[in-house]
Amino acid sequence: MNTMTQPANDNGDINSPQTGKESTLRGDFVGQKQIVKERTLGKTYNSTPRKPMFGKKSSKFSRQSPHASGSKHASQTKNDHPSSRFVLSPIMFFFALCLWAAAGAGAFVYLQTPINPTLSIFSCVGVGWAALFLAYISKIQNRHFFKDLGLSSMLASVGGVVFIVSNSFNMPISMITLCGSASVLTILLAGFLKERYFLTVSVMAATSWTLLSLNQTQISSFYWVFPLIWAVQMALSISFKAKLPLAMATLSGLIWLGGHTLLLIITLKISILMAISAIFVIGMAYLYVGRLLQEKRSISSVFQANLGWTIAAICALVLQDYWLMDTLHAPWSNMSTLTFNTYPLSTQWIGFVLLCTCGVAICAATIKSGYKHTFLSKTAFVSFTLLLPISIAFHTQILAAVEAYTNLPKSSVGILIGAAISLLALNKLLHGLRTKHTSETLLALGVLCLEAILLIDNLYTHPENAMVFASAVLIMAITIGVLQQHKTTQKFKQVQNHA
Amino acid sequence: MHNRYITTALALLILPFLAITYQASRIENGTTIRLPVKIGSLHSETRKYFHNDTFKRFSKINLETPLNTIDTTHVTGHNNFRKNQKIFVFLSPGPNNIWYPYTLSKQQPKQSCHIKTCLVLRGHVRAQHGDILNIRYQYEVFAPTAKIEQELKKYGDEDLELILSVGTNGHSTVRALNIAGEVFPQRKLRISALFGFTHNIANAAPVK
Known part of the structure; x- marks a missing residue:
C-alpha cells in the first residue's frame, strides 16, 4: 500500500514533481529554482517501480525514504525490508500519535498532585520522548504538520522540565537567561536534527533576548555569545533557504549592534567616533560577505550586500x-574630550x-x-x-x-x-x-x-x-x-x- | 537520522539532572554564612479543576535579610549605582561568626577571596534611595518544602535564621532554614544518590 504523500517544498506547498519543468513558486526566485531543480534531478517519488531492464534491477526509480543512508542499491534493499515497510506504514504513525496523546494525558493528570519533583521531571521527559518519536515517524512519512506538532510538544516538555527544576530546587532563572538559553538550545537542535522549525524558534528567542537586554544598563558577561549564535543562525538560514528566520536574524543582529554600541558609548568604553568607525568596517565586511553569497547564488544575497553597503555608506x-x-x-558638540x-x-x-x-x-x-x-x-x-x-x-x-x-x-x-x-x-x-x-x-x-x-x-x-x-x-x-x-x-x- | 533523535532524547533526560546536581554541588561546596531573615507572606499557586477541587502547585515565600539593604555611608568603595546594575558586596567575618559587608564594587573582583578572610556576594541593584541601596541576590524567592511550610506557620521572624551557601564566583544559594533551632535543609538531589549503584556493587562483591 502506498503511504508516501507528495513531497512538500520548503514553504509547505505540495508540488507534483515534473521532470524537466520548472514550476512558478513564490519567494526568492533563484533559491526556489534550485530547490525544484534538485527535486526533479534526484529525489522524485514514484508510487510504482519501473520494470528492470535486461534482468537487472534499476534503482533509479525505486521508492526511497528521504533519509535513507548509504548507496542507492543498499537503501533500496533496506526499504524493501519488512521493518522499514512497517515504519512507513500508517499503523506506526497512529501508534506514535496515540503514545504521544497518552503521555501528554498522563503527565497532565500526574502534575495535578505532584508527590516528588523528580517524578514530575520524569513525566515531562516522557512526554518529550513520545513527542520526539511522533516527530521522527512523521518526518519519515512526510507528515509535516504532525512533525511540527511533535517538535512543538517536545519544546513544551523541555519548558515544563525547566519550570519544575527552577521552582522545586530553587534555581531562579531570569527572563533574559531563559531567552538566551532557549536560543542556544534550539539552534543546536536545528543544526543537529536539520530542522527549520528549531531555527525559527531560535531566531524568535534571540530577538526577544536582544530586546530584553536593551533594558540592561551594562554589557553582560556573555555579550560574545550573541554574535556567535547570530552567525550560526544566518549560516543555517542560508543553508535551509529559510527566508523568515534570515530576515528576523538580520533584524535582531542590527538591534543588538545598535543597542550595545550605544551602551559602550554611554559607559565611556569607546568614543562616538570609534563606534561609528567600527560600524563602518562591519558594514564593509558585511558587504563583501553579501557579494560572496551572491557568487554562490544564496537566497537574499542581494539584500544582504545592499544592507552592508548602506551601513558602510551612512557611517x-x-x-x-x-x-x-x-x-x-x-552630535559632535556633546562628544567627550578624552x-x-x-x-x-x-x-x-x-x-x-x-x-x-x-x-x-x-x-x-x-x-x-x-x-x-x-x-x-x-x-x-x-x-x-x-x-x-x-x-x-x-x-x-x-x-x-x-x-x-x-x-x-x-x-x-x-x-x-x-x-x-x-x-x-x-x-x-x-x-x-x-x-x-x-x-x-x-x-x-x-x-x-x-x-x-x-x-x-x-x-x-x-x-x-x-x-x-x-x-x-x-x-x-x-x-x-x-x-x-x-x-x-x-x-x-x-x-x-x-x- | 534516528540516532540523532535518540541522542536528543537522552540529552533531554540527562540535562535537568545535570542542572540539579550542579545546584547540589554549589550547596555542598560553598562557604556557609548565617543571616537573620524576615519572611514575607506565603504565596501559593493553586488551580481549580473538576468538581471545584483545589490543587496546590507551588508555594513561594520572599526572604529578606539585612544584606538586601545596605547604607553606603557605612561601607567603602562605589556608592553610586543605576537600577539593575551589577554589584559585588564584599563581606568579612566578625565576632560571633557573623559576616559584615565592608566594601561595594561595580566590577567583578579579579582575584577571588581566600576562604575565611573575605567573601563576595554577587547581586543586582533594585533601587537606590539616597545613601540606601536595595539589592537583590539569588535567594530571595524561595520554594519551601511541605515540612518547612508547616513549621513556618508556627513561628515568627525572631525564631528564623537563613543559612546560605556562597560560591567563589559570588553566587548564593539557600542551604537550609533554621526554624527555632531545628535545621530544615533545602530540597536537593544528593550527588551520592547518583552513584548509589557503586555501593550496591561493593556490597554484592564476595568477601575474600
Missing part, C-alpha cells in the same frame, strides 16, 4: 561630516578593526565572478576600509600634518573622503543600472544626494576644495578602474548576468 558620510566641520554642531588612548577598549577596538579589514581582504581575494576588480582596485577598497578608522584614531596627528605640509584647509581630508564615497556610489549606480537592480540604483542615488548636501556648503566657503575633490575623484577612478569595470564586453555581460 562614512557621518565621519566625513566630522572632518568637514567648521563650527561645532550635534583622547583615544584613554578609552578602556581602545586596544580591543584596534584589534577589531584589523580583524574586519582582514575579513574584507580575504573576501575580496576570494570573489571571482560578478565584479571585474583588478588587484589594484581590491587593494584600494581594503585600504579605504582601513584608512577611515585610522583617520579617526590619529585625527590630531593628521590635522597637524595637513597644516604643516600643505596649504590646504583642515576640511580637505573630509573632501578626500567625500571623493571616495562619491566614486563608490557612482560605481554602485552604474552597476545597478547595468544589472537592472532598482534597489542598488536608488541607494546609490540617495548617497550621492547626501554627499552633495554635505559638500555644497564647504565648496562654497572654500572654492579651492573643488579642485581637490575633482582631482581626487579622477585619480581614484583611474586607480580602481571604474571604466574598465563597466566596459561592456561579451564575457563581462555573461558574468554580470549570473551575479
Whole structure:
C-alpha cells in the first residue's frame, strides 16, 4: 500500500514533481529554482517501480525514504525490508500519535498532585520522548504538520522540565537567561536534527533576548555569545533557504549592534567616533560577505550586500561630516574630550578593526565572478576600509600634518573622503543600472544626494576644495578602474548576468 | 537520522539532572554564612479543576535579610549605582561568626577571596534611595518544602535564621532554614544518590 504523500517544498506547498519543468513558486526566485531543480534531478517519488531492464534491477526509480543512508542499491534493499515497510506504514504513525496523546494525558493528570519533583521531571521527559518519536515517524512519512506538532510538544516538555527544576530546587532563572538559553538550545537542535522549525524558534528567542537586554544598563558577561549564535543562525538560514528566520536574524543582529554600541558609548568604553568607525568596517565586511553569497547564488544575497553597503555608506558620510566641520554642531558638540588612548577598549577596538579589514581582504581575494576588480582596485577598497578608522584614531596627528605640509584647509581630508564615497556610489549606480537592480540604483542615488548636501556648503566657503575633490575623484577612478569595470564586453555581460 | 533523535532524547533526560546536581554541588561546596531573615507572606499557586477541587502547585515565600539593604555611608568603595546594575558586596567575618559587608564594587573582583578572610556576594541593584541601596541576590524567592511550610506557620521572624551557601564566583544559594533551632535543609538531589549503584556493587562483591 502506498503511504508516501507528495513531497512538500520548503514553504509547505505540495508540488507534483515534473521532470524537466520548472514550476512558478513564490519567494526568492533563484533559491526556489534550485530547490525544484534538485527535486526533479534526484529525489522524485514514484508510487510504482519501473520494470528492470535486461534482468537487472534499476534503482533509479525505486521508492526511497528521504533519509535513507548509504548507496542507492543498499537503501533500496533496506526499504524493501519488512521493518522499514512497517515504519512507513500508517499503523506506526497512529501508534506514535496515540503514545504521544497518552503521555501528554498522563503527565497532565500526574502534575495535578505532584508527590516528588523528580517524578514530575520524569513525566515531562516522557512526554518529550513520545513527542520526539511522533516527530521522527512523521518526518519519515512526510507528515509535516504532525512533525511540527511533535517538535512543538517536545519544546513544551523541555519548558515544563525547566519550570519544575527552577521552582522545586530553587534555581531562579531570569527572563533574559531563559531567552538566551532557549536560543542556544534550539539552534543546536536545528543544526543537529536539520530542522527549520528549531531555527525559527531560535531566531524568535534571540530577538526577544536582544530586546530584553536593551533594558540592561551594562554589557553582560556573555555579550560574545550573541554574535556567535547570530552567525550560526544566518549560516543555517542560508543553508535551509529559510527566508523568515534570515530576515528576523538580520533584524535582531542590527538591534543588538545598535543597542550595545550605544551602551559602550554611554559607559565611556569607546568614543562616538570609534563606534561609528567600527560600524563602518562591519558594514564593509558585511558587504563583501553579501557579494560572496551572491557568487554562490544564496537566497537574499542581494539584500544582504545592499544592507552592508548602506551601513558602510551612512557611517562614512557621518565621519566625513566630522572632518568637514567648521563650527561645532550635534552630535559632535556633546562628544567627550578624552583622547583615544584613554578609552578602556581602545586596544580591543584596534584589534577589531584589523580583524574586519582582514575579513574584507580575504573576501575580496576570494570573489571571482560578478565584479571585474583588478588587484589594484581590491587593494584600494581594503585600504579605504582601513584608512577611515585610522583617520579617526590619529585625527590630531593628521590635522597637524595637513597644516604643516600643505596649504590646504583642515576640511580637505573630509573632501578626500567625500571623493571616495562619491566614486563608490557612482560605481554602485552604474552597476545597478547595468544589472537592472532598482534597489542598488536608488541607494546609490540617495548617497550621492547626501554627499552633495554635505559638500555644497564647504565648496562654497572654500572654492579651492573643488579642485581637490575633482582631482581626487579622477585619480581614484583611474586607480580602481571604474571604466574598465563597466566596459561592456561579451564575457563581462555573461558574468554580470549570473551575479 | 534516528540516532540523532535518540541522542536528543537522552540529552533531554540527562540535562535537568545535570542542572540539579550542579545546584547540589554549589550547596555542598560553598562557604556557609548565617543571616537573620524576615519572611514575607506565603504565596501559593493553586488551580481549580473538576468538581471545584483545589490543587496546590507551588508555594513561594520572599526572604529578606539585612544584606538586601545596605547604607553606603557605612561601607567603602562605589556608592553610586543605576537600577539593575551589577554589584559585588564584599563581606568579612566578625565576632560571633557573623559576616559584615565592608566594601561595594561595580566590577567583578579579579582575584577571588581566600576562604575565611573575605567573601563576595554577587547581586543586582533594585533601587537606590539616597545613601540606601536595595539589592537583590539569588535567594530571595524561595520554594519551601511541605515540612518547612508547616513549621513556618508556627513561628515568627525572631525564631528564623537563613543559612546560605556562597560560591567563589559570588553566587548564593539557600542551604537550609533554621526554624527555632531545628535545621530544615533545602530540597536537593544528593550527588551520592547518583552513584548509589557503586555501593550496591561493593556490597554484592564476595568477601575474600
